[in-house]
Amino acid sequence: MTIFQLRQQWLQGEMIKRGWSGFLVTHHVDIYYYCGSMQTGYLFIPAEGEALYLVRRSLIRAEEEASADVEALGSWKTLAERLRARCAAAGDAPLRIATELDVLPVQLFGKLQAALPGAAWEDGSLLVREQRMIKSPDEVAAIREAARVVDAALEAVIPHIREGMAEFELMALIEHQLRLRGHQGLMRMRAYNSELITGMVATGAAAAVPTYFDGPAGGTGLHPSSPQSSGRALLMRGEPILVDIGCMVDGYLIDQTRTLVIGDLDPELQRAYDVAEQVLRATEAKLQPGMIAEHLYLLALDQVQEAGLSAHFMGYGADQVKFLGHGIGLEIDELPVLAKGFKYPLAPGMVIAIEPKFTFPGRGVVGVEDTYLITDIGWEKLTISREGLIRV
């Protein structure tokens, strides 16, 4: 049995508990997660029995890759009959079919509803996201490799960093090194309208510009048509250079941040950087199975308040984001989120990027981000880049 079939089996157990007839997986990332292939089509996982991968193209590649029965998608008119045939357990009762309503567009959902008259639809997106929260060893291995690639790329470019270099020039160098080492060139996000371009290199005041991006710092970007990531600001002596980057290897992402400086930071920013490291160390001390995700955020808030830095934590003023970290895997915005309202107890197999940062408008952003695996007894840091402020 492949890892993909094990995942289908777990989902089937949950479907039986809920009385669902099957799960029609429509999102390419989820299709890959459950069958190991990402060709165009739909993956139907019945509550019992074999999964059926209905493929528009390429059928040949799907047949080579997928842990599922593969058939040509063919006419939508045959869809109802073919899915019904997989749901023997449902008898003649109306089918209850789950799908991912967090990403599925309304138009396509309407087409599916019309193709499966009488079916009741359930939102299965949270269930999928919760299953994907716990990584299997093969997933951890891919993230580990991504961590190796991002570290090697960072070390390769550090000797080339010069005063007067533009943010986007340094980012171009990093991306080149990442791609030479196997980065697939995408950083997938699940949330509507969310995009990520490798991460960002942002320096001084430009890093502290408020951002639409759902993170503590976003960068100016090159133009309002993509208002994030690196822009044209020049790296200057004494300014914090925030290098928040990731890459994708075998489908899996890593996310890490290091603060660099040419020369020295001024004492106030240096102190804030030190507090960021202390927050990370204090978080590590609590990082273990059973700890509730939101508690880590609340503990960090307390610590930051004691340090007198609340106004600067994770963005500034109205543009602060309300989290300390996020799950990561096939997508960068996975569960659990270390934020208020997220009551998930940490569990072995979770992979979480933790990123305490402080924003000083007009001056810059300092902070650090490492990605952790929750283990049976605590944690293991998957990020392998050197710790501490990096002086260039």
Next chain:
Amino acid sequence: MTIFQLRQQWLQGEMIKRGWSGFLVTHHVDIYYYCGSMQTGYLFIPAEGEALYLVRRSLIRAEEEASADVEALGSWKTLAERLRARCAAAGDAPLRIATELDVLPVQLFGKLQAALPGAAWEDGSLLVREQRMIKSPDEVAAIREAARVVDAALEAVIPHIREGMAEFELMALIEHQLRLRGHQGLMRMRAYNSELITGMVATGAAAAVPTYFDGPAGGTGLHPSSPQSSGRALLMRGEPILVDIGCMVDGYLIDQTRTLVIGDLDPELQRAYDVAEQVLRATEAKLQPGMIAEHLYLLALDQVQEAGLSAHFMGYGADQVKFLGHGIGLEIDELPVLAKGFKYPLAPGMVIAIEPKFTFPGRGVVGVEDTYLITDIGWEKLTISREGLIRV
């Protein structure tokens, strides 16, 4: 009046014809198109009066960028009242609100429906896509600049192409050159599950591997988790090297293909390449206002059949795609498509990438792609890269 306000005004005229009260623009690319900003939020364009941009973050950047009244999004409970206040013309009648149902996820649509009780919803996505089909001079200028960038990057890497270099290594070089010249690092697609990573470099048999990607050739990619674009195949003498690349400048995309070869192509592939150029020349001869989009595809099919190459055109066998070209702008999959069923008459301001290609399983893909502006009297080629097969 800004170009963005002119676009709102055109949309308002169409809404009045249809009896719609307003358009709630939710997709980040459309929000940018109509107001010049891409911060997180919703843009409401009433059938009459000023547009209202409800922004979650960053409010500051939205205020600087947007051609619209900007307000904090705030509580969803106030949404109904605030949109109603913009629809004075509707009086007390239920609102008819359009939005983009081709991209809006079901979950978020449900939330919007709940926030606006009693409103009737219309699918405005086709209207937006049809409006965006006709480019304004500023849009054409951005595409022209993207064409310059992609050409300069291609010319910069050609001297570095060597036998035995991997596809992904050449792609890494191209991306580096693109990014140094202002490529924003994204190639946006609108269709569900669609992704694009710069385009692709694919050589010989690897280029001819069937693909899920909605194009004549997709490449193997590095792994089934992103089964497109460049892989690990090595560039070999005498094989066609398909370099199908684009970039994004000021939000706008270009798309071009050149076939390269180290040494010479074998006579059969060389002949197919020549036919691709002939198809492009014959298409140019018909490229003028009033020509129906699908006719260009049908004419190409005839020409290809005469050349005895039908089985190889735009993919091979079951994996052929059924089009000759596509509109391009903020996204790569814009209208019009040069394909059966697309009855749009060409009109000045349309920008279309035309890409006749031939696939030979086990041997490679040859072809060419240029991007054209439809003018009052015919066409102008926006692609500036040198014509013809490129011998390295």
